[in-house]
Structure formats: C-alpha cells, structure tokens
Amino acid sequence: MYGRKVKLRLAFILLVLTALILTIFLILKSLEENVVYFQSPSEISELTELDGKKIRVGGMVKKDSISLTSDQLKFIISDFKNEIIVTYSGVVPNLFEEEKGVVAEGYLKDRNVLSATKILAKHDENYMPPEVKEALEEK
C-alpha cells in the first residue's frame, strides 16, 4: 500500500523518538534529586551530612503546632512519619494553615530544626464550595 520510502521514514521517526525518550528518561532519573521541588522530613532525617546549603522542606503543618512570639513564628512540618521544626520571621501566605500543605525554604540548623527564609503554602487538588466542605465535615 505505501511505498518503501514511507516505511523507512516511519521507522526513522520511531527510532528517533525512542532514542530521545530513553535519553530524557535516563537524564531525569539521574537528576531526580534536583528535579524535586522540596524534600520531606523523612528524607531530611536520612541525610548523611548537612552541607549548609539552602533547602526546601515540604509537608503538612502539624495540628496545634503553630506558635507565635513577638518576632518569630514556629511550627512543625510533618509527613506523618517524621517531623521538622521550622522557625521563621516574616509574612506567611494567606493559605498557610494548620493541617494544610506547606513548603519552607531555608537552612538546616540541625536534623530537626530549619531556619526558614521563605514560606510557601501548597494548595491541594480539592476544589469545592464552602457549603460542600461544611457538609463533608459534618459527616
């Protein structure tokens, strides 16, 4: 039905695509640590050495962990296995709340304490009107 050249060109494109996909896959696989935007408290606790570089830690703000003093905000980021204490002074985004996602950027004081320079709220994928949320909470 199709000429020989057509088949050859199809084969060529398929080979190019396969080679590209594999190459990109390998590159991304080896760069995994740099592609992730933040690390979880569990990954931080497994670190062998603290190199003093700026890092981002993400997870849930632990319930009842937010405490505010005159110049400092203190809260705990949890991934339900491990926890990390975050200290921060500055403005937090509107969506920063207990039991919601958060990403803190800053420097590790030690394995359990992060001194944050920036706080970002992480929004989850749930979208619903307030009435539906209330109905869900009543259940």
Added chain:
Amino acid sequence: MFKILEPNKIFQITSKAPKYVLFLFIIVLTVGLSEALIFSPEDYKQSDAVRIMYVHVPAAWISLSIFSSITLLSICGYIFKNKNFFLMAKSLAPSGFIFNIIALVTGAIWGKPTWGTWWAWDARITSMLILALFYGMYLLAWRIYEDRDQVFKISTLITVFGIINVPIVKFSVDWWNTLHQPASINILTKNAIHSSMLLPLIIMTAAFALFSLLIFLMKYNTELIKIKNKGLDRL
C-alpha cells in the same frame, strides 16, 4: 490517498466556516464567562481566586493538545511527504503559543496570593516554560527559513524534540514533589473538583477550543490563498 485534502475542497470550507465558528465562539464564551465569574460558587479555601482556574486550566490543556497535534501533523507530513500537513501544523501553532503564555501568566497571578510567590522552579512550571520555548522555536523556524523543504525538516525536528516534554508536563506533578497541585480531574478515580466548578471549566475549555479553531481556519485559509496566488506551488 488524502484525496479529501484537495486544496480546492478545503478552501471552500476554510473561507466560509470562520464566521460560523466566530458566532459559536461568542455564545460559548459568554455562557462560560458568566458561569465562571458569576454563577459558580467560590472555593472553600481560596475563595474568589479559584476563578483564575477557569482560564488557567483550559489554556494549559489547549496548549498541550495543540502541541501534540502539531507534532502528529508534522510527522505525518514527513512520512507521507505531504505539504498540506505542514501547513495545517503551521496554522495551529500561534494559538497554542498564546494559550501557553496565558497559562503561565494566569498561573503567576494565581500563585502570588495562594502560594506566596509568582514563580517557582518546580517541575510543572519549568516544563511548561520549556513548552513555550519549543513553541517559540517552532514559530521562529517558519519565519527564518525560506526554503520549503528545509523548514519542513527543521519544524518537524523541533516538534519531535518538544513532544517528549508534553508527558513530562502532564505527569510532573505525579512523578516528583512539586509546588503545583496534582490533577483534580481524573478519568479513572473520583474527581477532586466539585461538579458546580467542573461545569464552567468544561464550557471555558470548549470556548478556547473554538477560538483555536477559528484562528486555525483563518491562518490556514491564508496559506491556501498564498498557494493559489503562486499557482506553481502544487500540493
């Protein structure tokens, strides 16, 4: 083969269809915007900021699907040595690029009040930026290279490289930790978006798709006129 793609037959469609598509687009956009901005409820957490999503998400979807279409058309054009496919791909590209930019800009506007930052180098946002760069390369290639065969080859090459990025955009939020939230709409599992918010999203997607179709028909019509005027450039 591809008898249906005879320029004369297509020209009859592309010269008449735009006004009907424009009419339909205006209706669907009016319904979509009033649903999105007035009738749909506010979100329990981000309140009215959710309304940005009705532009952001459809724009991102359309730009991804247009890039996929461009790639498919270019590859078909390359394999079957049919110029028509390339011209279709060329006519699709501008609206895809514009929607890509819209997705990036509305994302930044949404990000500032919700996340607390305009921009983050996370996998989803960066891969979307890379998509915009590929669109840019593709559009520039058509402007730079005068020679037909050359531009066909180069533009195909750009789409083949760029298409690798499309699944990365889509699945970046599942593969890596990103600041961007994962998809709310899932075919296999339950949607994480309430139906009252899903409706304006779907209507707005239809409106944007119609807009892309409109621009495509107009651009493609111009390409066909160019061929007619040259007379010797047979498809």
